[in-house]
Amino acid sequence: MAVWRRRPKERVLVHSDQGSQYSSDDWIRFCSQHNLKPRTSRRGNCWDHAVAESFFSSLKKERIKRRIYMTRELAKADIFDYIKVVYNRRRRHSHLNGLSPDQFEVVASK
Structure with a gap:
């Protein structure tokens, strides 16, 4: 929804946990197509x-x-x-x- 409403022109960081949905090919492709850069924290490090x-x-x-x-x-x-x-x-x-x-x-x- 954020991509649809805001249509970011510059690269946007997307913070997430390490759930499998965030390492799927579909998610990586979606991010690439919409100028998003996925970021996850290191295991056990919520401060990132x-x-x-x-x-x-x-x-x-x-x-x-x-x-x-x-x-x-x-x-x-x-x-x-x-x-x-x-x-x-x-x-x-x-x-x-x-x-x-x-x-x-x-x-x-x-």
């Missing part, structure tokens, strides 16, 4: 990607923990809502000087 690790931790604690989704579509919709409404618009981040990601982008684009 602290911001990504923090996001996934927040997602799990604040939204997914103890929920059972009846369908994959319901899970996708709920996670989308968390990212677009809660995380990007409302949730303040210390590494963004106390701004939400949406607020930070407005300030940074000026």
Whole structure:
């Protein structure tokens, strides 16, 4: 969705864990076709990607923990809502000087 909405012109780093989906041929091809550079941290070293690790931790604690989704579509919709409404618009981040990601982008684009 980010590729579709933003259409990055410059190379963009994509932080992820070491899950097998991120080493698949499909993922590598997708990244290559869309000017993305995949990055994973070394095994056992979460500090390489602290911001990504923090996001996934927040997602799990604040939204997914103890929920059972009846369908994959319901899970996708709920996670989308968390990212677009809660995380990007409302949730303040210390590494963004106390701004939400949406607020930070407005300030940074000026």
